[in-house]
Amino acid sequence: MPSTYDTPVFPGPVHAHWQATAASKGFDLIARIRDRYHLQLRCQTCSGSFTAKLFTLMRHQPLCPHCLAARRSAVANAAGITFLGPDPDRRGYGRFRAPCGHVLARQFELIDRIAKGATGLRCETCHNAREAAEARRFGWERLGYCPSGRPNYRLYRHHCGHVQRIAQANMLWGQCDCAGCGQGWNAKPSFLYLLRIVLPAGANRPTRHYLKLGYSAHPVKRHRHQLGLARDAQVELMRVLAMASGHLACRAEQAAHRRLTSAHPEAVVPATELAGAMNVVREIYRPMLLPMIEAELDRIAAEADRTSG
Ligand SMILES: [Zn+2]
Numbered sequence: 001m002p003s004t005y006d007t008p009v010f011p012g013p014v015h016a017h018w019q020a021t022a023a024s025k026g027f028d029l030i031a032r033i034r035d036r037y038h039l040q041l042r043c044q045t046c047s048g049s050f051t052a053k054l055f056t057l058m059r060h061q062p063l064c065p066h067c068l069a070a071r072r073s074a075v076a077n078a079a080g081i082t083f084l085g086p087d088p089d090r091r092g093y094g095r096f097r098a099p100c101g102h103v104l105a106r107q108f109e110l111i112d113r114i115a116k117g118a119t120g121l122r123c124e125t126c127h128n129a130r131e132a133a134e135a136r137r138f139g140w141e142r143l144g145y146c147p148s149g150r151p152n153y154r155l156y157r158h159h160c161g162h163v164q165r166i167a168q169a170n171m172l173w174g175q176c177d178c179a180g181c182g183q184g185w186n187a188k189p190s191f192l193y194l195l196r197i198v199l200p201a202g203a204n205r206p207t208r209h210y211l212k213l214g215y216s217a218h219p220v221k222r223h224r225h226q227l228g229l230a231r232d233a234q235v236e237l238m239r240v241l242a243m244a245s246g247h248l249a250c251r252a253e254q255a256a257h258r259r260l261t262s263a264h265p266e267a268v269v270p271a272t273e274l275a276g277a278m279n280v281v282r283e284i285y286r287p288m289l290l291p292m293i294e295a296e297l298d299r300i301a302a303e304a305d306r307t308s309g
């Protein structure tokens, strides 16, 4: 039999009980290939063929790589991204193209959770670019992560030339006096902020993830207190956008909420679901809305930069 495959057919008997086992597991045994340990199988579901070990066929359930890729693509599409293939370097990880165009390596398990709406996806390249853009608005150039390795610190260069490390949360809120020239950032702005809130699982509730997009005239640093969150809630500051005035910030925030709620009503968390967990029950969104909220904030930032010249 001439081989239609790259790998040569292995000369040797194809036993009837191998064929029966293959059929019972959803495959046609096409040929023995490469050496005495390998078989070429055809999937009865998708008609795709692949190489499997004889041992795997006889002892386990072989996985059709074509069906697996199709399942992973479907999950990725539901999560709003494109599956490119398994990560060659890490088991359990795939490579995906995010809506921004960047390629991200993520665990398949995480993509499952995103597809189910339990969490959101963030591109670190875009995120770092946004951190840098925000710092520029306060007169600082983001040089990179802090050489000390402390995860919450970044290295920045002030426009006077002085380089210093600054806690990321302080930079986000514009609280960064320069030790070189003594200048702070004197504007009295207001802020749009985005928080990720995680409420731990309760007696008969799973862990709950939410996004809160808000507006404040002051840094929101004591989240729990300021938002009336339960003591065991976890809060992560995802993004801050400084606006030139409270009026601008408030107007931009309300316009963003109008657009988000009319375009994605299914992502607005009903107040009843939040009763008892937090005082703030308006403008809370499901985590899958993260990319849309980021895009909304990008638009607001671009608009603010354009009008401020
Ligand atoms: Zn298949």
Ligand SMILES: [Zn+2]
Binding pocket: 098, 100, 101, 102, 123, 124, 125, 126, 127
């Ligand atoms: Zn990106």
Ligand SMILES: [Zn+2]
Binding pocket: 158, 159, 160, 161, 162, 178, 179, 180, 181, 182, 183
């Ligand atoms: Zn300075």
